[in-house]
Amino acid sequence: METPLAVVDTTPLIDHHCHGVLGGELDRAAFEARLTEAPVAAPGTSLFDTAVGFAVRRWCAPVLDLPAHASPDAYLERRAELGADEVNRRLIGAAGVEVFLVDAGLPGELVDPSAFGGRSLDVLRLERLAELVVGEGTAAGFPDRVRSALERSRSVAAKSIAAYRVGLDLDPARPSDAEVARAASRWSASGSGRCADPVLSRFLVWEALERGLPVQFHVGYGDSDLDLHRADPALLTPLLRAVQPLGVPVLLLHNYPFHRTAGYLAQVFPHVHADLGLATHGVGDRAAAVLAEALELVPFGKFLYSSDACALAELHHLGALLFRRGLSEVLRGKLTSGALSDEDALRITRMMSGGNARRVYRID
Numbered sequence: 001m002e003t004p005l006a007v008v009d010t011t012p013l014i015d016h017h018c019h020g021v022l023g024g025e026l027d028r029a030a031f032e033a034r035l036t037e038a039p040v041a042a043p044g045t046s047l048f049d050t051a052v053g054f055a056v057r058r059w060c061a062p063v064l065d066l067p068a069h070a071s072p073d074a075y076l077e078r079r080a081e082l083g084a085d086e087v088n089r090r091l092i093g094a095a096g097v098e099v100f101l102v103d104a105g106l107p108g109e110l111v112d113p114s115a116f117g118g119r120s121l122d123v124l125r126l127e128r129l130a131e132l133v134v135g136e137g138t139a140a141g142f143p144d145r146v147r148s149a150l151e152r153s154r155s156v157a158a159k160s161i162a163a164y165r166v167g168l169d170l171d172p173a174r175p176s177d178a179e180v181a182r183a184a185s186r187w188s189a190s191g192s193g194r195c196a197d198p199v200l201s202r203f204l205v206w207e208a209l210e211r212g213l214p215v216q217f218h219v220g221y222g223d224s225d226l227d228l229h230r231a232d233p234a235l236l237t238p239l240l241r242a243v244q245p246l247g248v249p250v251l252l253l254h255n256y257p258f259h260r261t262a263g264y265l266a267q268v269f270p271h272v273h274a275d276l277g278l279a280t281h282g283v284g285d286r287a288a289a290v291l292a293e294a295l296e297l298v299p300f301g302k303f304l305y306s307s308d309a310c311a312l313a314e315l316h317h318l319g320a321l322l323f324r325r326g327l328s329e330v331l332r333g334k335l336t337s338g339a340l341s342d343e344d345a346l347r348i349t350r351m352m353s354g355g356n357a358r359r360v361y362r363i364d
């Protein structure tokens with residue numbers, strides 16, 4: 001691969017969807033468990049033998065003063081020697097991200113990435129909000145408790161994990177308060193702590209959008225909790241159509257392997273936007289190819305950068321680095337073929353690196 005175009009390399013990024021990092025030391029099993037969407041490697045194999053595992057050895061090792069392609073054990077030994085704080089500072093600092101939009105609604109102790117560079121803004125996880133307020137009163141009062149929590153929120157966006165909980169084939173109609181109260185009552189009676197009812201998923205999305213809060217949807221690629229065929233963004237079409245008159249942005253996250261479908265939806269619906277999220281580091285050295293596919297149809301003003309990095313600072317680092325290398329390669333191809341002028345390449349870089357996120361989330 002050639003070096004990134006200078007402008008792509010030096011333009012600060014806005015990471016519009018990510019999570020915190022672990023502050024403690026990690027042994028090999030704990031590191032591998034967070035490297036991909038698999039919790040554990042198959043017996044006799046290593047999760048370092050994946051596209052992202054090779055990318056860690058190629059690109060992160062030199063940030064820790066090791067030669068490129070250092071062995072996994074040498075890498076983890078050096079990581080432990082430097083300590084988590086220094087590793088996080090080096091890897092996140094070198095990512096060149098000026099603003100992180102952080103979904104802090106995951107379980108476990110994670111340190112906000114802005115502790116190591118840049119600043120962060122909060123993204124409100126809708127199912128988590130419902131789980132917090134459901135037990136605070138009656139089922140009949142649940143809709144109002146959600147509304148007042150949304151009114152009090154200082155978050156710049158909301159996030160729905162309906163794909164994980166109920167699938168994206170949601171009825172587009174806005175549910176009535178009576179329907180929502182019945183669903184909350186069923187949920188309370190079930191004894192489950194998890195918000196996993198399609199009526200509640202729809203309600204949360206409608207309420208957030210009606211308050212002008214952009215809504216991010218998890219789409220496609222995720223861990224084995226997810227039924228991938230129910231996380232196809234095409235399933236969301238009726239709901240996207242129904243909420244279009246609100247004119248509030250909807251962001252389709254990750255999307256792989258449906259990134260072309262997401263690009264299509266972003267083209268035909270003015271309020272819909274897309275990214276590649278964790279697929280950028282997940283596919284490692286194929287990032288440029290996948291990014292090229294994601295950009296086939298999507299208007300360039302509707303594609304955003306995100307890492308969806310979680311737990312490992314390596315993923316923050318690789319998300320930014322592989323996005324920049326991928327974008328450079330795509331733009332270089334278009335410049336070489338004469339599809340773009342230098343000025344157009346510069347504008348696209350500014351839009352996708354941060355300008356689109358700044359407009360969508362009203363970041364000043």
Ligand SMILES: [Zn+2]
Nearest residue numbers: 017018103308
């Ligand atoms: Zn995420």
